[in-house]
Amino acid sequence: MTDPAVKVSGVWKVFGPRADEAMAAIKAEGLTKPEVLERFGCVVGVQDASFEVPRGEIFCIMGLSGSGKSTLVRHVNRLIEPTAGTIELLGQNVNDMSPGELRQVRAQTIGMVFQHMALMPHRSVRDNVAYPLEIRKVTKSKRWAISDHALSLVDLVGYEDRLPRELSGGMQQRVGIARALASDPEILLMDEPFSALDPLIRLQLQDQFKALVAQLQKTTLFITHDLDEAIRIGHRIAIMKDGIIVQIGTPEEIVANPADDYVREFVQGISKLKLVKAHTIMQPLEKFNGSLEGAPRADEGADLDQLIDISVDSDLPVVITESGRDVGVVTKPRLLRGIQGGKE
Amino acid sequence: MTDVTVTAASDIEIDREALDASIAEFTGSNSGYYAAAFHKIHESSGAVPLTFNLAAAVLGPVWAAMRGVWGFFWGFLLLEMIAWVQIGRGAWGDLGADIFERAERQRERAAGFLERADQARQAGEDPARFETLAANLTKAAENSQVAADAAQAEALSILIVGLVLLLLLKLFQGVWSNIVYEKQYSRWRIDPDHVESGLKPRNLILGIVLVLTIAPLTVYKFTISGTPDFLNSFPADKDHYVNTANWLEGHIDAAALGGAGAFDSIVAAVRAVLDALTIALIGTPWPVVMAVICVVAWRAAGPRVAIFTAGALAYIAFLGYWEISMETVALVGAAVIICVSFGIPFGIWFGKSKRAYKFAEPVLDLMQTLPAFVYLIPIIAFFGTGNPPGILATIIFGMPPVIRLTALGMRGVPENIKEAATAFGATRWQLLRDVEVPLALPSIMAGVNQTILMCLSMVVIISLIGGGGLGKVILEALQYAAKGPGLLGGFAILFCAMVIDRIVQGGFRRADQK
Numbered sequence: 043m044t045d046p047a048v049k050v051s052g053v054w055k056v057f058g059p060r061a062d063e064a065m066a067a068i069k070a071e072g073l074t075k076p077e078v079l080e081r082f083g084c085v086v087g088v089q090d091a092s093f094e095v096p097r098g099e100i101f102c103i104m105g106l107s108g109s110g111k112s113t114l115v116r117h118v119n120r121l122i123e124p125t126a127g128t129i130e131l132l133g134q135n136v137n138d139m140s141p142g143e144l145r146q147v148r149a150q151t152i153g154m155v156f157q158h159m160a161l162m163p164h165r166s167v168r169d170n171v172a173y174p175l176e177i178r179k180v181t182k183s184k185r186w187a188i189s190d191h192a193l194s195l196v197d198l199v200g201y202e203d204r205l206p207r208e209l210s211g212g213m214q215q216r217v218g219i220a221r222a223l224a225s226d227p228e229i230l231l232m233d234e235p236f237s238a239l240d241p242l243i244r245l246q247l248q249d250q251f252k253a254l255v256a257q258l259q260k261t262t263l264f265i266t267h268d269l270d271e272a273i274r275i276g277h278r279i280a281i282m283k284d285g286i287i288v289q290i291g292t293p294e295e296i297v298a299n300p301a302d303d304y305v306r307e308f309v310q311g312i313s314k315l316k317l318v319k320a321h322t323i324m325q326p327l328e329k330f331n332g333s334l335e336g337a338p339r340a341d342e343g344a345d346l347d348q349l350i351d352i353s354v355d356s357d358l359p360v361v362i363t364e365s366g367r368d369v370g371v372v373t374k375p376r377l378l379r380g381i382q383g384g385k386e
Numbered sequence: 387m388t389d390v391t392v393t394a395a396s397d398i399e400i401d402r403e404a405l406d407a408s409i410a411e412f413t414g415s416n417s418g419y420y421a422a423a424f425h426k427i428h429e430s431s432g433a434v435p436l437t438f439n440l441a442a443a444v445l446g447p448v449w450a451a452m453r454g455v456w457g458f459f460w461g462f463l464l465l466e467m468i469a470w471v472q473i474g475r476g477a478w479g480d481l482g483a484d485i486f487e488r489a490e491r492q493r494e495r496a497a498g499f500l501e502r503a504d505q506a507r508q509a510g511e512d513p514a515r516f517e518t519l520a521a522n523l524t525k526a527a528e529n530s531q532v533a534a535d536a537a538q539a540e541a542l543s544i545l546i547v548g549l550v551l552l553l554l555l556k557l558f559q560g561v562w563s564n565i566v567y568e569k570q571y572s573r574w575r576i577d578p579d580h581v582e583s584g585l586k587p588r589n590l591i592l593g594i595v596l597v598l599t600i601a602p603l604t605v606y607k608f609t610i611s612g613t614p615d616f617l618n619s620f621p622a623d624k625d626h627y628v629n630t631a632n633w634l635e636g637h638i639d640a641a642a643l644g645g646a647g648a649f650d651s652i653v654a655a656v657r658a659v660l661d662a663l664t665i666a667l668i669g670t671p672w673p674v675v676m677a678v679i680c681v682v683a684w685r686a687a688g689p690r691v692a693i694f695t696a697g698a699l700a701y702i703a704f705l706g707y708w709e710i711s712m713e714t715v716a717l718v719g720a721a722v723i724i725c726v727s728f729g730i731p732f733g734i735w736f737g738k739s740k741r742a743y744k745f746a747e748p749v750l751d752l753m754q755t756l757p758a759f760v761y762l763i764p765i766i767a768f769f770g771t772g773n774p775p776g777i778l779a780t781i782i783f784g785m786p787p788v789i790r791l792t793a794l795g796m797r798g799v800p801e802n803i804k805e806a807a808t809a810f811g812a813t814r815w816q817l818l819r820d821v822e823v824p825l826a827l828p829s830i831m832a833g834v835n836q837t838i839l840m841c842l843s844m845v846v847i848i849s850l851i852g853g854g855g856l857g858k859v860i861l862e863a864l865q866y867a868a869k870g871p872g873l874l875g876g877f878a879i880l881f882c883a884m885v886i887d888r889i890v891q892g893g894f895r896r897a898d899q900k
Binding site for chain 1: 807808809810811812813816820821825827
């Protein structure tokens with residue numbers, strides 16, 4: 043049971059009638075995207091994507107529209123066939139599955155939530171949530187019980203017999219989440235679930251979702267075009283651009299050390315106060331020559347927000363401690379630069 | 387960010403150079419003139435910008451062809467033809483020639499009668515009868531002569547009318563051509579690959595050839611009396627027609643004979659459906675059927691339709707149309723059942739497969755546009771006469787709507803809902819049953835309703851090939867021009883149709899509201 047929940051290795055997706063030829067040419071000659079388009083009329087959707095998601099992690103894939111993030115995530119349950127590369131779910135290769143096995147995996151191991159809810163308008167909320175169970179031929183009494191439970195997880199008790207169109211957008215998306223949870227899957231695929239909602243509802247649902255997933259211990263692949271959302275929800279984030287994964291890392295790593303200008307531009311507008319920790323901006327104790335007499339102390343895990351609170355009350359720099367031992371110093375200039383985002 | 391200079395709207399000027407370059411690219415030759423003309427059109431705020439294009443005025447349709455303005459070409463070619471025909475008739479036309487000929491003939495016949503009067507007189511009989519006839523004819527001949535002279539005198543006025551018309555048309559073309567051409571320029575800017583531009587020799591030659599073939603022949607035909615025969619009617623060879631018809635007939639006969647087994651079993655299957663319905667509607671005691679129909683109307687469409695239904699049934703029953711009406715309903719019912727049970731699966735298939743739909747679409751169009759009388763004949767050849775072939779003819783006409791609307795509904799099912807069902811592990815069959823058909827249902831229902839109405843309208847026509855029911859009543863009344871029975875039977879059909887339509891529509895409306 044040490045296999046990662048999801049392991050994507052070297053996945054390519056080329057769209058077009060001559061995709062296989064194009065793929066061979068890419069491998070042999072290393073063509074660029076425009077060249078592929080010109081020579082084969084094929085569009086490269088995903089370019090050599092590899093990542094692993096350990097169990098229980100929320101892994102965000104962030105990118106703008108057209109960056110291939112939705113395409114990439116649809117490889118996980120093989121709604122889209124990869125042109126090259128392999129995808130493993132809990133150690134099982136998805137590509138090798140027979141149609142029957144694949145349906146089995148889709149029904150039991152993976153739950154998916156869609157941007158536009160994709161609820162069936164002619165079924166009640168309860169029957170929508172129960173649909174994955176109905177596909178697996180679970181008895182009606184059982185599936186009603188399970189779907190009522192799933193609806194209670196997303197705070198929708200009392201709406202079971204309504205039709206989806208009678209619910210607001212946020213409630214509909216909660217129905218979508220309940221549907222994904224109904225078959226108690228190991229893995230959740232969230233395809234921009236909150237993008238179509240208004241900002242307040244979105245914040246609320248993000249918090250609800252994060253708490254729910256933490257409680258249920260679900261491995262989650264979360265697609266979003268909103269870096270704020272990715273940072274708020276994800277344990278780790280992959281940033282995609284034009285089909286390529288540009289950077290993978292924890293929110294702090296990405297904010298503190300953007301891999302290239304593209305990521306840097308994204309990160310610029312992000313508030314670092316809660317993300318950047320003292321140990322990233324401190325200077326070693328031995329390089330500091332000045333008086334630290336009576337200076338305030340903070341743990342190396344303290345974030346900028348806390349450091350600001352501490353240094354407001356004192357004219358001296360803040361001494362950073364690691365398990366009780368002094369290791370570094372954060373001076374006011376360093377703190378201010380840290381807030382700006384590590385500008386030298 | 388680029389620097390933005392703020393300018394008042396009234397001071398903003400169009401970039402003349404770029405515009406002129408683009409106009410030059412569009413017009414090809416003579417771009418200076420057209421640039422100026424287009425500018426004038428662009429500057430004008432009135433309804434009709436006043437520019438005058440001399441080339442368009444003088445050359446008329448030839449200018450339009452040369453510039454690729456084909457709508458203008460055809461419109462003004464037609465109008466100029468009218469003017470030219472008037473001018474031709476006025477200038478060279480033998481006006482009144484036919485009337486003059488008639489006068490000649492009348493005179494000759496009068497002379498003939500006078501001769502016979504002479505003979506009669508010589509034979510000692512009474513010549514008065516012939517003399518009266520001759521006198522009458524002479525009078526008629528004189529009248530014709532006067533008319534012919536008058537027609538000839540009209541020549542000058544026709545000529546003048548023609549000339550004035552031509553002049554007006556030329557003026558109109560001169561003024562209008564630049565406006566039309568500028569519109570074409572605007573379209574060309576949007577779609578330079580498909581909108582004609584520039585001066586193309588091919589267009590010029592095509593235009594001249596068209597004008598030269600159309601104009602002289604038409605003017606000749608209208609101007610000169612006694613044009614050669616081949617201009618008046620197409621020199622068709624009657625043998626072609628006879629041979630082709632015989633060939634077709636032979637093949638149809640052979641096919642009917644060869645496939646007799648298959649055709650007979652189709653007829654038998656249709657007959658089985660029809661018989662079942664007939665037994666249900668006519669075999670069951672009439673009070674039961676009437677009560678059931680009224681209750682269905684009430685449940686499906688409400689009390690008002692139920693009362694209307696009861697009234698309609700009373701009309702039908704009291705006039706003795708009960709059985710024959712039920713036969714009509716059975717015919718329509720059988721046709722609809724067959725249409726729906728084949729049409730929906732076909733519709734689902736065509737909704738899923740674009741290629742299949744592409745092949746099916748012309749067939750569906752044909753089924754709907756072909757006049758019913760045309761396919762009644764092959765139906766008789768293959769299936770014989772009577773009710774079952776009549777139902778087959780009804781099906782041909784009635785099936786397309788349910789196929790089309792089912793396919794439309796299937797294509798309208800949102801992709802994301804289908805994707806969601808697939809993502810939760812649905813098989814293709816589950817996807818069809820749980821998602822596609824339920825979501826396409828409103829459209830399918832609309833198709834079924836359309837099919838019912840089409841079948842109803844067809845059910846009268848099938849009496850032509852021996853179909854029974856109320857259509858037969860109408861057909862008989864038509865044959866003997868019997869006004870009373872025809873009208874009564876017509877109302878019976880109307881009531882049948884209205885009752886079925888009300889009930890079905892009411893039922894669908896309730897289904898929609900759910």
